Amino acid sequence: xxxxxxxxxxxxxxxxxxxxxxxxxxxxxxxxxxxxxxxxxxxxxxxxxxxxxxxxxxxxxxxxxxxxxxxxxxxxxxxxxxxxxxxxxxxxxxxxxxxxxxxxxxxxxxxxxxxxxxxxxxxxxxxxxxxxxxxxxxxxxxxxxxxxxxxxxxxxxxxxxxxxxxxxxxxxxxxxxxxxxxxxxxxxxxxxxxxxxxxxxxxxxxxxxxxxxxxxxxxxxxxxxxxxxxxxxxxxxxxxxxxxxxxx
Amino acid sequence: xxxxxxxxxxxxxxxxxxxxxxxxxxxxxxxxxxxxxxxxxxxxxxxxxxxxxxxxxxxxxxxxxxxxxxxxxxxxxxxxxxxxxxxxxxxxxxxxxxxxxxxxxxxxxxxxxxxxxxxxxxxxxxxxxxxxxxxxxxxxxxxxxxxxxxxxxxxxxxxxxxxxxxxxxxxxxxxxxxxxxxxxxxxxxxxxxxxxxxxxxxxxxxxxxxxxxxxxxxxxxxxxxxxxxxxxxxxxxxxxxxxxxxxxxxxxxxxxxxxxxxxxxxxxxxxxxxxxxxxxxxxxxxxxxxxxxxxxxxxxxxxxxxxxxxx
Numbered sequence: 001x002x003x004x005x006x007x008x009x010x011x012x013x014x015x016x017x018x019x020x021x022x023x024x025x026x027x028x029x030x031x032x033x034x035x036x037x038x039x040x041x042x043x044x045x046x047x048x049x050x051x052x053x054x055x056x057x058x059x060x061x062x063x064x065x066x067x068x069x070x071x072x073x074x075x076x077x078x079x080x081x082x083x084x085x086x087x088x089x090x091x092x093x094x095x096x097x098x099x100x101x102x103x104x105x106x107x108x109x110x111x112x113x114x115x116x117x118x119x120x121x122x123x124x125x126x127x128x129x130x131x132x133x134x135x136x137x138x139x140x141x142x143x144x145x146x147x148x149x150x151x152x153x154x155x156x157x158x159x160x161x162x163x164x165x166x167x168x169x170x171x172x173x174x175x176x177x178x179x180x181x182x183x184x185x186x187x188x189x190x191x192x193x194x195x196x197x198x199x200x201x202x203x204x205x206x207x208x209x210x211x212x213x214x215x216x217x218x219x220x221x222x223x224x225x226x227x228x229x230x231x232x233x234x235x236x237x238x239x240x241x242x243x244x245x246x247x248x
Numbered sequence: 249x250x251x252x253x254x255x256x257x258x259x260x261x262x263x264x265x266x267x268x269x270x271x272x273x274x275x276x277x278x279x280x281x282x283x284x285x286x287x288x289x290x291x292x293x294x295x296x297x298x299x300x301x302x303x304x305x306x307x308x309x310x311x312x313x314x315x316x317x318x319x320x321x322x323x324x325x326x327x328x329x330x331x332x333x334x335x336x337x338x339x340x341x342x343x344x345x346x347x348x349x350x351x352x353x354x355x356x357x358x359x360x361x362x363x364x365x366x367x368x369x370x371x372x373x374x375x376x377x378x379x380x381x382x383x384x385x386x387x388x389x390x391x392x393x394x395x396x397x398x399x400x401x402x403x404x405x406x407x408x409x410x411x412x413x414x415x416x417x418x419x420x421x422x423x424x425x426x427x428x429x430x431x432x433x434x435x436x437x438x439x440x441x442x443x444x445x446x447x448x449x450x451x452x453x454x455x456x457x458x459x460x461x462x463x464x465x466x467x468x469x470x471x472x473x474x475x476x477x478x479x480x481x482x483x484x485x486x487x488x489x490x491x492x493x494x495x496x497x498x499x500x501x502x503x504x505x506x507x508x509x510x511x512x513x514x515x516x517x518x519x520x521x522x523x524x525x526x527x528x529x530x531x532x533x534x535x536x537x538x539x540x541x542x543x544x545x546x547x548x549x550x551x552x553x554x555x556x557x558x559x
Contacts, residue, residue, distance in 0.1 A: 017375040026379055095356045122374050124359045126347035133351035138318050138423035141344050159340040162488050165426040178494055179487060214356035219382040226519055229540035235553045238543050247444050247469055247502055248558045
């Protein structure tokens, strides 16, 4: 079985995003960029499935600017076998990303597509589900545990009330939640080796996908600022405050 | 505009998350509520009474019993010939189904809306709530998920909608429900709809300490219990306690943060609470920048004392 792992280059999760003064977006100039954390978990899970002898090859894909090569090299250093960069400087919306991934899946015929449940940039949480719909295949979103068994996969999902397990017929699409695993760090020798692994470059046009946006962002603003209140001196003062709120 | 709202339910009653979606849909036009389930007549009856719902569609089929997206999405997509917008709650269930519907319709979904600014214009949070984007759709139909805390809940009574049967392709035959482990909180209110939440962070040391410090205070206030991601990652409490961008987004009347420093991740999940109370021994903790009432103290002394004095 082959596993396809789409990864996205996003602002590093430790960086606090700054909204541009002119309201056109978030300032990404000179900001540290990294692999989307949920996608890192997807790469790790793919490697573990391969290490368990249930997959032969892991193909990482990224859709983005030339620099997304770095993100793909990270995936390769972690343990992916080869990579495909679909190069574009446009912001590609989840629907168009899903269409490109569908075209790649048609060529590669993966048994499993593993990707993050959402990117920490636009927080859409759509790509995996859309890809599943376009491929006409089942989806296991917000995965907590993934167990491949023959021609099916059981996915334990993190849902609002707790956990839910579904059984999907392969090929299937699985999106990762935070607690699925803890991604490994790439070792130095593996980082060196990753430089020699194959990385193909394509464009959206190669797949005949129109990436023109359907949504126009007319403004990006800071969220309303909440003012700090007062500090109370001791527990007695806090008790008074809580009683005044009428909840005790 | 004709809107179709996905009713979230457990085949016996309407989940509260639906009510905010009805309010959001009402800002766009007439509201039809879709109940897809199995033996879900009581849910349809409940949905018909929600104020603002003018019609209920009931799709009663074993294939829809567990809300599998592979089965529900084609049903919705088929019904959308008669509607201009599909709205679902931004719950794990809504997030699972709506993008699949959007792809079937070749529409770009608008996730997690905070407000309706016009017929095709909405605001939504990006970058974990660090920025609010205003977006306008150019698609012929809308597919939307709604953040429950951003809209008033529609009244559960006062409506008298008619109920019609609907049907779709049924079981797609590619997925099946195996089991669910849903936490039983007993008498404790659900995190997503609680009026008061007591939340604990990493400072609580371990699961036993978390329980012995947080639970008595929550009991006294009739509150739900939440936790920061740090406390969940450290294994003090299960994941469904997690409040934050990657957990639950809550907005209770009163949110009490105990031993929580206030990482961006956590603030994104609770900063719309009406009143925030923070207890933390670090006076520079970021949580105090958003707290209405703060107490700088060692929680291991302060919380038991508070619990006792509230008695």
